Amino acid sequence: SENRFAAIFAASPHPMLITTLEDREIIEANDAFLLLLGITRLQMDTQYGELIRGNELMLQIPEPDEHSTVPEGISREVTFTNHAGDERACILRTVRLDFNGELLLLTMISDLTEHKQYEHELQRLSQLHLVGEVAAGIGHEVRNPMTTVRGFLQLMLMQGKNTLEPAYLQVMIEELDRANQIITEFLSLAKDHMVQLKRENLNDLIRKILPLIEADASVTGKIITTHLTDVESIEMDNKQITQLILNFIRNALEATGENGWIQLKTYMQDGRAVLVIEDNGPGIPADVVEQIWKPFYTTKENGSGLGLAVCFSIANKHGASIDLSTGKEGTAFYVRFRTT
Known part of the structure; x- marks a missing residue:
């Protein structure tokens, strides 16, 4: 039965961890748990579990009361950052185990x-x-x-x-x-x-509207540069994609100060055509990032709060996704289009 438990524990797709109850010494962690924490089995073995013990997740594991009669233990929803820098949201469930007279704690995790x-x-x-x-x-x-x-x-x-x-x-x-x-x-x-989709090349569209973009930039004393690499054609409504690009560009122009620059880039990644609009502005505050896609939300005095909401809507109609990275050195929006 111990061999069966060990095999099930190791092969389970659900992250699980066994520790001693008293001092939380790590007895075993399955591969799914290590994957959740962003570490490898080799890292765990060579660093004696320090990568696990040092993670903030360990501090949030609940401990069932010794007098508890609830067989499934107790649950707690937590968030933590793993060793790869990714934020994860999980539900932790813990139960006490009496293993040959030794009290252990089994933690089972559902990744939400x-x-x-x-x-x-x-x-x-x-x-x-x-x-x-x-x-x-x-x-x-x-x-x-x-x-x-x-x-x-x-x-x-x-x-x-x-x-x-x-x-x-x-x-x-x-x-x-x-x-x-x-x-x-x-x-x-x-x-x-409705969108009127037609297979066209993203680079051709950018080159067509580039004079308009450069004119907008020159009025504000900003610099526009492009780095366009070969990309596959995509199904798109060129009027809507033009609006998406112009919305992003005008937001970037307003975000950058003196010596501001904006760069347009295209490249292929994982079978998708990627459009990047990058600037050297001050970045977007963390409390604003989650709000910027909402209709009518704006931090501008005369803004309508519809520009980025429109971009999100256009991308959704084209089956594309939008991600962003932001910091003190600037902001970059990544629009990923399907090519098939």
């Missing part, structure tokens, strides 16, 4: 990290879906009277038959145009806003 990620993605998609439903319902109705008002203001400005200063009329027109642009972004989130 992917479940939490899926839950987070579903929440973001649900928010976009809700905004899209609203956009589809009222976006066009709001835009139509605005267009009429703008037309009459433009006519009054051209004819000069008004009691207001022309500058006032111009400001009103500009504000209407700004509101119209926000509605345009709002409508791009609409559920019924």
Whole structure:
């Protein structure tokens, strides 16, 4: 029976750890547990378990009360950072074992990290879906009277038959145009806003819109560089992908200060065409990173909070994913497109 237990323990896909109850000395850890902590069996054997004992996970393992009658022990949900630098979310379950008169502690772990990620993605998609439903319902109705008002203001400005200063009329027109642009972004989130996919090359699109990007950069005194390597063509709606790139670029231009630069890169990775927009800005604070994809969330004084939400929606419609890395030296967004 001991041999059976040892074989099941070693082969189990669920991370498990056995320690002494009194001083938590490590008796055995299966391969799934080592994988969760980001270490190898060789590292554990050569470093006498110090990599395990030094991990913050060990401090969070609950200990069942000796008088507890609950056969499954006790559970606790915890988060920790493994030796690979990845944050993991888990449920720990611990039970006491009486093994030949020696009290041991068996810890079984359920890794919830992917479940939490899926839950987070579903929440973001649900928010976009809700905004899209609203956009589809009222976006066009709001835009139509605005267009009429703008037309009459433009006519009054051209004819000069008004009691207001022309500058006032111009400001009103500009504000209407700004509101119209926000509605345009709002409508791009609409559920019924269909994409017209056509197989095209990402590099060709970037080269086509590069003069526009460089013009935006030159106005603010920033530098745009590109490093485009051969990538496979992808199914895309070039208008929407253009909007995605411009949204990222304009955010980067606003984020960078003096001597700011933005780099556009493309390359193939794991069968996907990857687009990278990188800048040398101050980075995004940790408490903001989780919020930036939410519609209407913004840290800008005059921002609409729709730019990155639109990017996320466009990527989702193209079956692409967006990741980012950020720090004091800058921020990089990675958009990964399927090529098949």
